[in-house]
Amino acid sequence: MAGADNKHLLVDAKKCEALCDCGGKHTVPVVRVASGEGAYSQLAEDCAQTYSKGSVLLLDDENTHRAAGASVLELLEQRSVECRPVTLPGDPVATEELAERICDLSEGHGLIIAVGAGTITDLGKYASDKGGIPFWSVPTAPSMNGYTSSIVAIKVRGVKRTLPSRPPRFIYVDPDVIRDSPLELRQAGFCDVLAKSVSDFDWRVESLLFDGAYCSLPSAIVHGPESRYLDHPEKIPQGDEETVMGLFEGLLFSGIAMTLAGSSAPASGGEHLISHFFDMRESLTGMKPNLHGLQVGAGVILSAACYRRLAGLEERDLKACAENLFETEAGRIPSVWGSLASEVEQQFRKKRDRLLQFDSQLPLKWPQLRGLFSRVRKPDFFVDLFRRTGLEMTLPSLGIPKDEFTLAAVSARTIRDRITVLDISAHAGVLEDAAAETVEALS
Ligand SMILES: [Zn+2]
Ligand SMILES: [Zn+2]
Missing domain, CATH: 3.40.50.1970 (Rossmann fold)
Structure with a gap:
């Protein structure tokens, strides 16, 4: 009034x-x-x-x-x-x-x-x-x-x-x-708000391994309006006010969650790196990125596939390979990033010390970590939710070539210094399989 x-x-x-x-x-x-x-x-x-x-x-x-x-x-x-x-x-x-x-x-x-x-x-x-x-x-x-x-x-x-x-x-x-608002924007927001379902776990994992700075407050805040948009995503394309406004509020709280945490960790993990990867590659490939949220949606499915595979691993499946793996990945940066290579390498090197600790920290904490991994929803759950909003949710419909997606999946972890599920999956040797599974799920 x-x-x-x-x-x-x-x-x-x-x-x-x-x-x-x-x-x-x-x-x-x-x-x-x-x-x-x-x-x-x-x-x-x-x-x-x-x-x-x-x-x-x-x-x-x-x-x-x-x-x-x-x-x-x-x-x-x-x-x-x-x-x-x-x-x-x-x-x-x-x-x-x-x-x-x-x-x-x-x-x-x-x-x-x-x-x-x-x-x-x-x-x-x-x-x-x-x-x-x-x-x-x-x-x-x-x-x-x-x-x-x-x-x-x-x-x-x-x-x-x-x-x-x-x-x-x-x-x-x-x-x-x-x-x-245009349907595509509502669909993108739906994918973006769901990032928290995987990124919150990335944050927990990083915190369990290194700094212990996790707090449930940001996730509790975002959880508030969740059922309003998650129960009936098919009402988003119908323009149902209760559902669309529930989604909108979810997004407002998702932004607040990052402010409360003092970092973007509660709402942005490995799945966001996938989106940032495509945004950054535009200057090299000339490929115009899609809407942020839609790219994040593809990333959510990849993260879920990573978590599913990690949850199936035993402690004895882990190999001490951190240093080798770091050098191999760092060596690939110039061919992936061309003129942006030095900038990317700088970011990747910032997390070298933490990545090297994987050899000792991952086996030590594996039982607790596995408990977390197994709580993440499976890739199909997210694919189904996204499709219920009317999205085709395939790589071609997202305008992402298969090879480019696979490259993003294995290389996106180099562009930021945050530890995410992509780093753990690379170390545990499941990242490439999770990427192939995601390509399959999105075809
Ligand atoms: Zn986002
Ligand atoms: Zn707190």
């Missing part, structure tokens, strides 16, 4: 404290959400009250302008809010050059409002951080978990980088806009 302040806190500190089992410090982001038919009127009113003197940079693109930006602009004008609308043409990509241009455009403004999904939100967040300007978000699709995350993904000289950032203070959501 316009006029009434109906914004609610997405997560409150007390609830987080109750759910934490690590005793560590969690930064609870203060994000307020106004959701409902009158959300954009509420935004205009809040703007008129808070920023009546400064002007507002309103950022969208041609698609999101049609979906929501035009309405927001009209409401702001009705309230006589001084506003500079910037509608990016076509299908913009969050490159460093474009991000810097938005920074220049936002100079002197009192507030940035981003109306859009991944790209527009990242551009707005980036400019907000750099210029120290408050940032509000108007999401237009349940396509990824970046609305509430404290990172942005920006392409720097062709390579996607994640930079620290701050989530928006306010999020204004019109459920009709979210529900009516």
